Amino acid sequence: MSILVTGATGNTGRHVVAELLERGRSVRALTRDPRRAESLLPAGTELVSGSHTEPRSLEGVFDGVTGLHITVTAGVAETGPELVRRAVSAGVERITILWGGYVGPAENAVAESGVAWTRLEPxxxxxxxxxxxxxxxxxxxxxxxxxxxxxxxxEADLGAVAAAALTEDGHAGRAYNLxxxxxxxxxxxxxxxxxxxxxxxxxxxxxxxxxxxxxxxxxxxxxxxxxxxxxxxxxxxxxxxPDGTVDRILGxxxxxxxxxxxxxxxxx
Structure with missing residues (x-):
């Protein structure tokens, strides 16, 4: 079963991908340009075309996916609820969300999704x-x-915390200041x-x-x-x-x- 990472080639997304692969997980990276992403992401990453700001472009992307990492960018504040609905309907069981600086529609949709979720608040x-x-x-x-x-x-510490929340127990329903x-x-x-x-x-x-x-x-x-x-x-x-949250989660x-x-x- 795979974990889907949105914003996979971005400032933090690539670290989430790398940390999940380091943990031996199957990672599916969502990107608008898979060819460009090949040079940016580690070997072993499954690349799929699409955008988390356009949920209608994600037909089949969630097949076999049990975990999801969302990076809230400009368009996701509006499309986030639809993205979350599609993910949960497809069987996603865990979601991490990198907030956009405040709790908006996407963050609320994740918290109300009914699945295990963790909000990352750097x-x-x-x-x-x-x-x-x-x-x-x-x-x-x-x-x-x-x-x-x-x-x-x-940003690599954020990637490591996201990977921990997606693969370990004890992080559900938590909002982490990082x-x-x-x-x-x-x-x-x-x-x-x-x-x-x-x-x-x-x-x-x-x-x-x-x-x-x-x-x-x-x-x-x-x-x-x-x-x-x-x-x-x-x-x-x-x-x-400094509050030591990263230290406690990552040991x-x-x-x-x-x-x-x-x-x-x-x-x-």
Whole structure:
């Protein structure tokens, strides 16, 4: 029996796939472009064409599937309930859902599905630092509006927690706040990057308005840009306070930002 992973080639989905394969599970990866996905996902992954934002494209995709991982992206907030209905009707017994930052229609549909479910609630990913890669390479500078602490979580740890919830007992009906082992300010993360790169990287502070304009110029709708910058202006306590959830679930320490930088420093 297989576990279907939606958003399988994304920032977190590929880690869910890898962790499930590591556990010896049969994994079916849902992707719009199976040919491209071949180069992004581990050998042994079954690739199927379709999109979780278009449930009508999923005819036959759930055949033989007993577990499902959903990543809530822009379109899934609306299509999530139909996706969940189709999955449960096809015999899916466990669902994990990576929330979209709040409990919306997709998250509620999972909680009301009648099957074992687990909601994953990361606050901020370590990989958000990749948005600094161009300015670090070109100018040795990071420009952000705030210098507040955030217990960023390694996206591979989220993948491992999802795999645990899909393959182990004891996680049903739980909502897990997921964060990393340290609350680091922006300057502290920049310093860790600079040390790994062996060169100076400056931090330059933007105003909130400048940060919003930067996002809108990149194509982000203004309302979304204002929400993102507003969140960073006053992060919730869950984002600032390491709580050890990853450690307890996985039986090992959560990965540090220094480890993440070591893995990705070639991109800076």
């Amino acid at each position: 606050q901020e990913f370590m990989s958000n630092a990749l948005t600094w890669s161009d300015s670090i390479r070109d100018e040795s500078v990071v420009r952000e509006p705030f210098d507040l602490p955030s217990a960023v979580v390694h 964060n990393g082992p340290q609350a680091l300010t922006t300057r502290e993360r920049v310093a860790i990057l600079a040390a790994a790169l062996g060169r100076e990287v400056r931090f330059e502070q933007l105003s909130a308005g400048q940060a919003i304009e930067r996002l809108t110029r990149s194509g982000v709708p203004r309302a979304d840009a204002e929400y993102v910058i507003g969140w960073h202006a006053d992060p919730p306590v869950e984002a600032r306070t 090992r320490p959560a990965r540090t930002f220094t480890e993440w930088v070591t893995e990705h420093k070639d991109r800076f």
